Amino acid sequence: MTLAAQHILIVGGGFSGMSAAIELRKLGAEVDLVEIDPGWRNYGAGISLGGATLRAFRQLGILDAFLEHGAAHDGVSLRLPNGAQVAELPTPRIAGPDVPGGGAIMRPVLGRLLADATRAAGTTVRLGCTFTSIEQDAEGVELSFTDGQRRRYDLVIGADGLYSKLRETLFPDAPKPRYTGQACWRAVVPRPPEIRNATMWIGPQVKPGVNPVSKTEMYLFLLEPRPVNEHVDPATFVDQLRGLLADFPAPELQAIRAGLGPTSQVVFRPLEALLMPRPWSKGRIVLIGDTVHATTPHLASGACIGIEDALVLAEEVGRHDRVEAALSAFEARRWERCRMVVENSARLGEIEIDGGDKEEHTGIMRNSLMALAQPI
Structure with missing residues (x-):
């Protein structure tokens, strides 16, 4: 097989970066991955995943591990308060x-599964490391790194997330992350037997939901309108979350509310989004995942479209003998699908903030899930 690139660097060890490493190693490429966090940590509570993500897991070879360590189910239940x-x-x-x-x-847990698969694939992983300078010519890209090394590659993949240093270096005029006017609260709580699948309660402006993450646990998420992105004291997290649940008399939510206490681990995150116009590449450097299309969690597809980027990019690198052709084909396949997820997620958030048409909300969710079911 003739590859568009044989020596490849991935900047960023998140879900999309690790997925790219796994797939490119299957093609026989030599892959280095640098990750600035020396602990290679993934923060947060649970992550909801659709069928398209599970399809990607099957291709990556981690589906069985996901089914063992996570939870899978059919359908999404929508309920009144x-x-x-x-x-x-x-x-x-x-x-x-x-x-x-x-x-x-x-x-x-998902981060650990992908990290194990990344190393097992033969990727060279350098933790606590990132680039300090980057220069490219027609034949390759040369970088210096914080560990003192200097190396040359045929292709560089930027997967360093929403606040990407590589995006800022490559495209200094690119859009910045935008606060959406909503925040998300999350907590991991015991899973009662009556919760069998993802379930959401649709309030006038606040939307809580739960999703099983194992046989005994589920994670609570709650979307709340917040006009201003201001600091929230972590000491108030539990009380604020309990207050937001007070308006939902559903027995399941009241049981969760009663169980929240001083030892509960509550995560609060203002929601930001980004959709960078094409091009997503310059010369032999290409950006994928949250680096170019960070989305809110309304369609549970942010990780999905980032991982799909990795699969498609690897396919195109294996299909073409020139980097330029591979990157052009990659962008052409990914733009519309990623645009749909980011913009539809944003519209769902607007409807929730405004207390808008719930039929439109349900229709967007249904149509988006159908679109995500299509081949990539």
């Missing part, structure tokens, strides 16, 4: 007839 169910969104089994249409897992 009092608990009455108003809709059940279907989640097609696009990963295969034997795999449920969605699921969830703890973020640190």
Whole structure:
């Protein structure tokens, strides 16, 4: 096989960067991955995943590990604040007839599964390291690193996230992350037997939900409108989350509220988004994942489209003998799908903030899930 690039560097060890390393190693490329965090940590509580993500896991070779350590199920239940169910969104089994249409897992657990697979694939991983300078010519890219090394590559992949140093270096005029006017609260809580799949309660402006992450645990998420992105004292997290749940008499939510206390681990995150216009590449350097299309969690697809970027990029590197052609084909395949996820997620957030049309909200979710079921 003739590859567009044989010596490849990945900057950033998040989900999309690790996925790119795994797939490119399958092609026989020599892959280095540098990650600035010496502990290679993934922060947060749970992460919801759709069928398209599980399909990607199957290709990556981590689906069985996910099913062992996470939770998989069919359908998304939509309920009123009092608990009455108003809709059940279907989640097609696009990963295969034997795999449920969605699921969830703890973020640190998924990070560990991908890190193990990245190393097992033969990737050279350098932790606590990033680039200090980058120069390219027609034949390659030369970088200096914080560990004192200087190396040359055929292709550099930027997967260093929402606040990407590589994006800022390559495209200094690119859009900056934008605060969306919503924040998300998360906590891991015990899973009662009656919670079998992802479930959301649709309030006028606040939307809580739960999703199983294992046989015994689920994670609570709650979207809240916040006009200003200001500091919130962590000492107030539990009390604020309890207050937000007070308006939802559904028994499941009240049981969660009663169980929140001083030892509860609550995560608070203002929601930011980014959609960088094309091009996503310059010469032999290409950006993927949150670096170019960070989205809010409304469609549970931010990780999905970043991981899919990695799969498609590897396919195009293996399909072409020139880097320019591979990157052009990659962008052409990815733009519309990623744009749809970012913009539809943003619209869902606007509807929630404004207390808008719930039928439009449900329709966008249904149509988006159907679009995500299509091949990549």
